[in-house]
Amino acid sequence: QVQLVESGGGLVQAGGSLRLSCKASGSIFSLYNMGWYRQAPGKLRELVATITSDSSTNYADSVTGRFTVSRDNDKSTVYLQMNSLKPEDTARYYCKADRMFRAYWGQGTQVTVSS
Numbered sequence: 588q589v590q591l592v593e594s595g596g597g598l599v600q601a602g603g604s605l606r607l608s609c610k611a612s613g614s615i616f617s618l619y620n621m622g623w624y625r626q627a628p629g630k631l632r633e634l635v636a637t638i639t640s641d642s643s644t645n646y647a648d649s650v651t652g653r654f655t656v657s658r659d660n661d662k663s664t665v666y667l668q669m670n671s672l673k674p675e676d677t678a679r680y681y682c683k684a685d686r687m688f689r690a691y692w693g694q695g696t697q698v699t700v701s702s
Contacts, residue, residue, distance in 0.1 A: 589614045589691040591682045596696030599672055603700070607667040609682030609693060616663035619686045623656060623667045625678035625698075632681070636667060640686075650676075672700045 595607040607623065622637040636656035637645045644656050655668040665682060677700050682693040 589684045591691060591693035593682050593693045593696040596698045598699045601674055601700055601702050603672050604670045607680055609665045611663045617660040619684040621665040622683040624681045624683060627678040674700045674702045676700050
């Protein structure tokens with residue numbers, strides 16, 4: 588079992604930056620593939636970025652070049668650095684951990700980008 592707690596969301600103006608954190612507990616963090624997803628009102632949850640247990644990364648086209656995902660296994664934490672934020676980035680951002688066909692989700696953190 589893995590527990591995930593996201594933090595770092597908030598209100599920011601377009602062009603600004605935020606850094607999201609997701610702290611994991613309950614299992615061996617380094618073994619898990621981690622991901623950030625987001626869901627805007629009335630829309631499906633979508634992938635933002637992933638980072639595997641060996642730190643390979645993948646990004647949605649919409650955030651490539653603006654967002655960076657990273658992990659600190661010593662702190663059991665995954666980060667999402669978001670730069671050049673746009674109003675269309677407004678959503679609730681969720682952290683996901685998966686391994687061996689099991690997935691765990693956090694409760695999310697709200698990001699609102701004003702124009």
